[in-house]
Amino acid sequence: MRLLLVEDDPMIGDSIEGGLRAENYAVDWVRDGAGAELALSTQAYDLVLLDLGLPRKQGMDVLRGLRARGLDVPVLIVTARDSTADRVQGLDAGADDYLVKPFDLDELLARIRALLRRRVSRTTSIIRHGRVVLDLASHEASLDGAAVTLSAREFAVLRALLDEPGSVVAKSVLEEKLYGWNAEVESNTIDVYVHHLRKKFGQTFIQTVRGVGYKVAAAE
Template identity: 60%
Template sequence: MRLLLVEDDEMIGESVAAALRRDNYTVDWAQDGREAELSLANDVYDLVLLDLSLPRRDGIDVLNAYRSRGGNAPVLIITAREAVDERIRGLDAGADDYLLKPFDLAELAARIRALLRRRTGQKHPVFSHGELSLDPAAHEAAKGGVPLNLVPREFALLQALIEEPKRVFKRRELEEKLYGWGEEVGSNAIEVHVHSLRRKIGAEEIVTVRGVGYRLKGLG
């Protein structure tokens, strides 16, 4: 899962980004409204955390522009603006949830999980496909009930595949799921992660569609 954090306060931004990365999310951090707009133009994010009081362009303007051009990722506003009319403005502009600063990181994480479940249509946070299961909230994966010891990028790769098991993911799409800004991506990085994940879940579980990309094996 790739998230965009839009926050101009360095102390808050660093702590939130670090916490989300510990939770195995890929996080990009924009520090002003214009940078946020340029980032959202890529349309690669599963969720956006948006402050409102931003340099260069206000968060409400960023949100309005994003929704008006069809951007549909869940948006969680994180702000110190506590007036009710400000909350109403944010929700009316297309925000999915609203969290006032200062907030507890555990509550932030829970709200993110709830929004992502809503987006994927999953009332229960556990995904399953054949013998494979993955619980994003607990950061646990298993095959046939036996826990899998996955490193963060293996977990992120399996999550991408199991959320849309019939979809063939191109290498570039998987890179966007697994890597954030400034992270070096080797020319064969995805192939290496796929090979490593296959060793742990079984080579037959991931199908290579030659010349296109990867998907989970079909059922039945």
């Protein structure tokens, strides 16, 4: 999952970015509202963490702008503004959730998981697909009830495929979900992860659609 973090405080931003990366999210961090608008116009994100008090353009204006353009990306406002009026204004402007600083990182992560579940109409952090089970909260996987050890990248690739069973996910999309701006990506990186996943879940579990990407069969 690729997230956009919009936060001008370097200490807070560094802490949030570190916590998100430790949970295997790809994170792009911008420090002002204009940078947020540029990022949102050039890159698809699974979720936006948006501060309100930003240089160059206020967070509320960024939020209204992206909704006016029809972008439906989930937005979690993370701000020190704690009045009821601010909460109401943020939610009415199109935010999906509102978290007041200071906050516990575990709560932030739980809210992110909830918003990502909602986006794919999932009610729990458990993904079940035939014989395979993924626990998004604990980052654990199993096959026929037996634990399967996955690297962080393998887990992320499998999650992206299971979010859209039956649909082809392009290699470029998988790369975008796994890596932020500064990461170097080898041309065969996704192929390697898919190869490892096939060894662990079966050669036919992930199907190749030549010239496009990969998919897992739709659940029966």
